[in-house]
Amino acid sequence: MxxxxxxxxxxxxxxxxxxxxxxxxxxxxxxxxxxxxxxxxxxxxxxxxxxxxxxxxxxxxxxxxxxxxxxxxxxxxxxxxxxxxxxxxxxxxxxxxxxxxxxxxxxxxxxxxxxxxxxxxxxxxxxxxxxxxxxxxxxxxxxxxxxxxxxxxxRGSYFTPALAEKAVSAASDGPLHLSAVIERDGCVLLVGDNISDLPGCHAVSGEPLQDLKAHLEASTGLAITIGFLYSVYEDRKAGCQHIVYRAFAGAGTPAAGRFVPVSDLSGLSGSATADILSRFAAESSLGNFGVYVGSEAAGRVHSIARKA
Incomplete structure (x- = not known):
């Protein structure tokens, strides 16, 4: 402040x-x-x-x-x-x-x-x-x-409210898991035993953004600002819908996980999370972000250009 x-x-x-x-x-x-x-x-x-x-x-x-x-x-x-x-x-x-x-x-x-x-x-x-x-x-x-x-x-980028609303509506049926690509100073916060997971939680109310923000701040001990919708996909094997947002962390040392440079995320594969991180690294280098809508196996990235 x-x-x-x-x-x-x-x-x-x-x-x-x-x-x-x-x-x-x-x-x-x-x-x-x-x-x-x-x-x-x-x-x-x-x-x-x-x-x-x-x-x-x-x-x-x-x-x-x-x-x-x-x-x-x-x-x-x-x-x-x-x-x-x-x-x-x-x-x-x-x-x-x-x-x-x-x-x-x-x-x-x-x-x-x-x-x-x-x-x-x-x-x-x-x-x-x-x-x-x-x-x-x-x-x-x-x-x-x-x-x-x-x-x-x-925050220096475009977004399209209509696309976000349509994508979230598509994920409204079934169990809903919320997670975030949390950014700070060219790094992304990862959690888990192998520091390879996105922090997140299951939706517990009719206000998923509030659920996610409360969980992220409680688990990391950092001030978190929820930003753009980044990915909406169905994990058909697990029978679960996933919504991933971009988010931004305030100063401080996270209580869980650690910040990993975006440059270290390129080329990851093998899971939906790895694909998200690899795409985020590629889009960050170009300054052009999109919203993925689909399943864990196939879908489409709706391009949303960054302001020149």
Missing amino acids: SSSQNPIDPRSLRDAFGTFATGVTVVTAIGADGAPIGFTANSFTSVSLDPPLLLVCLAKTSRNFEAMTSASGFAINILSDSQKDVSNTFARPVEDRFAVVDWQLGPHGSPVFADVSAWFDCSLEQMIEAGDHVVLLGRVQAFEKSDRNGLGYV
Whole structure:
């Protein structure tokens, strides 16, 4: 825990802010030269229904700062879970970002995208100084929503809530075992006599995440944050459903097991757990994680890309 009496480490503070799960948006406007501009942002929130207001934060170091703050308005495009590539494109210094997206001018004149969960075309109501950022307060002039699920973002990676819900529902019948790939500083916590097992427990209530978190914290003595769904599979021989999450451990020495470098997990095989760890090592090296859905023998990894 950081104290106000001690210096705040910017990188650590950014990581702490990043534990808050958000949606992903692309903020757009028309520059002074008449060309469209845009950037990926998750610092968006609704403010008021009457009048209809929303806000987004813009870094003063942004290459779009001058153009955005001098524009008469802007649009918020809430990306759908099929638009990870759009998010990545608008997060990079790409020459013509708009060439990869289907867009048009909204009713108030800012670019709005097709296939998004929703868009809001706004006039600039107010610009508020806020440290190394400014807050752009927009008045909604027009909006449109769809039935597409939104793209999620937390701890530097994307997630798709719809896929997680579908996968967990598929594992709702029969005995349920919960476990976690617990990460910290490039290592994974393993337990068991041979330090080769994932820590976990059987579900004992209708709240599997609470069951898992309580068990992990009691057995390891560490603060545990449950993250993304990582694997859902049926062990047909044992007649048991398994749900595996990614999780993150706080500081301290674990009361059980030990942390093993991710680099030592490559090439493992012979069991469902070994396959999970080997896949995790491979995905960690690429920065692209997925969700496995299937059985202990065969299934499919649904790719969920990491933000570039």
